[in-house]
Amino acid sequence: MNNEKRLWNLTELELFDYHRSTIRKKLKAAGIEPVAYKGSTPLYDVVQVAPYLTQAPVKESDAPDLMGFKTAAEFRAYIQAQGEKLKFMKDTEEVVDVTDYESELGRCITAIKSFKTTAITRVETAVSTITPQQLEELERLFNFDLEAVTDGLEQV
Known part of the structure; x- marks a missing residue:
């Protein structure tokens, strides 16, 4: 040196x-x-x-990326196995179709919104001395809680 x-x-x-x-x-x-x-x-x-x-060498090839598999046959076998695994999981109901999931989530949100309306009506009829301001405050609180629940369901 x-x-x-x-x-x-x-x-x-x-x-x-x-x-x-x-x-x-x-x-x-x-x-x-x-x-x-x-x-x-x-x-x-x-x-x-x-x-x-x-630096790691940059692959300069027109060949498709094999995601770390040595041959295209190994990659194809992996993809096929993953497809069979997904089909098995659907058949055994371990996974849910996206449309079914979104539909069920929509029904949950609708049921919660319906509960809010029903609850306010029941409070109004059960408590005859409740003032319109108290009902508005109750509805505001329900709306706040409903938004939190809706946000939580949408993140699932």
């Missing part, structure tokens, strides 16, 4: 597990020029070049 520990030549940069020609190509592609020369040997700032020599 040279006396300036930050400045490395191509041979020293081989510590990044690349051949000198590969290092040259990577640095040229990144637009990195030598910061100094020792005779005719180019020296590079190791702090500047390290990020380009430690």
